[in-house]
Amino acid sequence: MRLKAERLSIERGERLVLRGVSFDLGPGDALVVTGPNGAGKSTLLRALAYLLPADEGRVVLEGMPEETLPAEHVHLLGHADAVKGALTALENLDLWAGLLGGSGSEPSDALEAVGLGHAGDLPASVLSAGQRRRLSMARLLVARRAVWLLDEPATALDTDGLSRLAHLVAGHRSEGGIVVAATHADLGWPGETRMVLGQAV
Numbered sequence: 001m002r003l004k005a006e007r008l009s010i011e012r013g014e015r016l017v018l019r020g021v022s023f024d025l026g027p028g029d030a031l032v033v034t035g036p037n038g039a040g041k042s043t044l045l046r047a048l049a050y051l052l053p054a055d056e057g058r059v060v061l062e063g064m065p066e067e068t069l070p071a072e073h074v075h076l077l078g079h080a081d082a083v084k085g086a087l088t089a090l091e092n093l094d095l096w097a098g099l100l101g102g103s104g105s106e107p108s109d110a111l112e113a114v115g116l117g118h119a120g121d122l123p124a125s126v127l128s129a130g131q132r133r134r135l136s137m138a139r140l141l142v143a144r145r146a147v148w149l150l151d152e153p154a155t156a157l158d159t160d161g162l163s164r165l166a167h168l169v170a171g172h173r174s175e176g177g178i179v180v181a182a183t184h185a186d187l188g189w190p191g192e193t194r195m196v197l198g199q200a201v
């Protein structure tokens with residue numbers, strides 16, 4: 001499997017946000033994208049998730065079964081955590097597993113992995129910001145997907161949460177997965193490649 005950006009250029013609001021961005025990632029690779037506010041980090045992740053068309057260049061995901069769509073192999077964890085407050089933590093994971101195709105960990109095991117084993121039956125609306133973030137992380141586990149696109153994954157996480165995130169990322173990479181993270185934090189993942197996007201407006 002390879003995830004490639006080929007001379008990707010994207011305009012937003014009549015401003016060229018990404019200009020000729022290229023990279024080529026293989027199994028186990030992690031790319032950490034930094035840059036000032038407005039530099040285009042989230043824009044890049046949305047393009048890699050096939051949610052935003054490129055004005056020039058293209059995103060290529062190679063090595064997946066021909067009968068599948070590239071977007072089916074991608075997880076995008078964005079700023080909006082997509083947690084349904086009226087559902088319990090476990091019900092949220094059941095919902096995501098159903099929507100995203102399942103074939104991953106049991107929801108209860110995924111909650112344990114993110115340190116929320118005690119909170120499965122709580123309505124998500126009462127979870128703290130960091131707990132909601134952890135619940136979003138558990139989504140990565142209940143539906144297995146080869147490419148993880150993580151937008152500001154460190155937001156609201158405490159030291160334990162950051163260490164669990166690093167553990168999940170390391171496990172995914174060791175199984176041949178690819179991770180692209182946009183962040184202002186120093187994630188310190190071993191062997192990460194860093195890319196700095198341009199100037200903000």
Ligand SMILES: Nc1ncnc2c1ncn2[C@@H]1O[C@H](COP(=O)(O)OP(=O)(O)OP(=O)(O)O)[C@@H](O)[C@H]1O
Binds near residue numbers: 017039
């Ligand atoms: N839907 C949109 N319409 C017009 N402009 C947009 C739209 N979405 C984003 N932009 C602009 O694109 C630029 C890049 O935004 P983006 O969210 O990718 O930046 P970022 O690097 O992720 O920033 P931050 O560090 O603040 O999260 C910004 O100038 C933003 O205002």
